[in-house]
Amino acid sequence: MEMGIVLSRIRKDEKRLIAEAGIRGAKVTPINNTQEVFDVTTARYTGLDVVLERCVDHHRAVYMLTVFEHWGIPTVNRQSVVEIYGNRLLTSLSLKKHGVPMPEVRLAYTPDSALEAMEDLGYPVVLRPVEGPENQLVSLIQDQYAAETILEHKRILGTYHHSIFFIQKYIEMAGHDIRAYVVGEETVAAVSVLTHHWVGSITDGGQMVNEPVTEELSALAVSAVRAIGGGVAVVDMVRTKDAWHVHEIGPPSSLCEASDVTGINIPGKIMDYVIDTVERGGQIS
Numbered sequence: 001m002e003m004g005i006v007l008s009r010i011r012k013d014e015k016r017l018i019a020e021a022g023i024r025g026a027k028v029t030p031i032n033n034t035q036e037v038f039d040v041t042t043a044r045y046t047g048l049d050v051v052l053e054r055c056v057d058h059h060r061a062v063y064m065l066t067v068f069e070h071w072g073i074p075t076v077n078r079q080s081v082v083e084i085y086g087n088r089l090l091t092s093l094s095l096k097k098h099g100v101p102m103p104e105v106r107l108a109y110t111p112d113s114a115l116e117a118m119e120d121l122g123y124p125v126v127l128r129p130v131e132g133p134e135n136q137l138v139s140l141i142q143d144q145y146a147a148e149t150i151l152e153h154k155r156i157l158g159t160y161h162h163s164i165f166f167i168q169k170y171i172e173m174a175g176h177d178i179r180a181y182v183v184g185e186e187t188v189a190a191v192s193v194l195t196h197h198w199v200g201s202i203t204d205g206g207q208m209v210n211e212p213v214t215e216e217l218s219a220l221a222v223s224a225v226r227a228i229g230g231g232v233a234v235v236d237m238v239r240t241k242d243a244w245h246v247h248e249i250g251p252p253s254s255l256c257e258a259s260d261v262t263g264i265n266i267p268g269k270i271m272d273y274v275i276d277t278v279e280r281g282g283q284i285s
Helices: 011-024 059-068 078-086 088-097 109-120 142-157 213-225 255-262 266-279
Strands: 001-006 028-031 050-054 105-108 125-130 139-141 166-171 176-183 186-194 209-210 231-237 242-248
Touching: 001 011, 001 059, 001 266, 011 028, 011 050, 011 255, 050 059, 050 266, 059 078, 078 088, 078 213, 088 213, 088 242, 105 109, 105 213, 109 125, 109 142, 109 166, 166 213, 176 255, 176 266, 186 213, 186 255, 186 266, 209 242, 213 231, 255 266
Parallel strands: 001 028, 001 050
Antiparallel strands: 105 166, 125 139, 125 166, 176 186, 176 231, 186 209, 231 242
């Protein structure tokens, strides 16, 4: 098995994935997107059986996967999947189409129409960029005064990320949200992220604890990943007293920390999925 791993730098998770591939007899070729130059008229890496995507930058990931798929090399995840989960609008449309529960969403293009959308949803709301890391440029807006202030800042800043308004109804959560790790058709592990902040972020000091994978949790997480095209992903969800809501899907991250907390070898599960699927001659979903 010849496997390429597209990456921006070799972090702890990438070291673990490479080690797990070696344990399973796969030869790994790291492909650094900060150094790679593609001549799109000439295929390279044609000896690879599969490419695993581990880029930090979403747009680099999409374009590199586009090239590899054009060359006929299977990729995990597929370009179309990565493009969807890197774009909150595409993710929301996919979830809605497949009946996966999620917060109400509005999309607006001017500060005035964004204010109308917030009033329509009812405060509090969460304002996010359509694209970008999960905790960048995110605001919890409690009332009209805060909305007008933030939208005025956006108007003055005026760049692309500040000119398209992706607005979600805020879902009150009980001090934590749940992060489910989906590999193919299985939720292999889940963690709760405990935090005193409204954003349940590991990078901002949130604490991981093991979350039992119930049938209900697993079914929701798998259905969410299936809605965007399948593969390997993390599903961020919250449960209120009334219902579940999926509010984000993204690339599998914090693999080593989550493995330590849950006792599940998540990088190993990912490698089993990738290698088994390729060796069976099946389609990478």
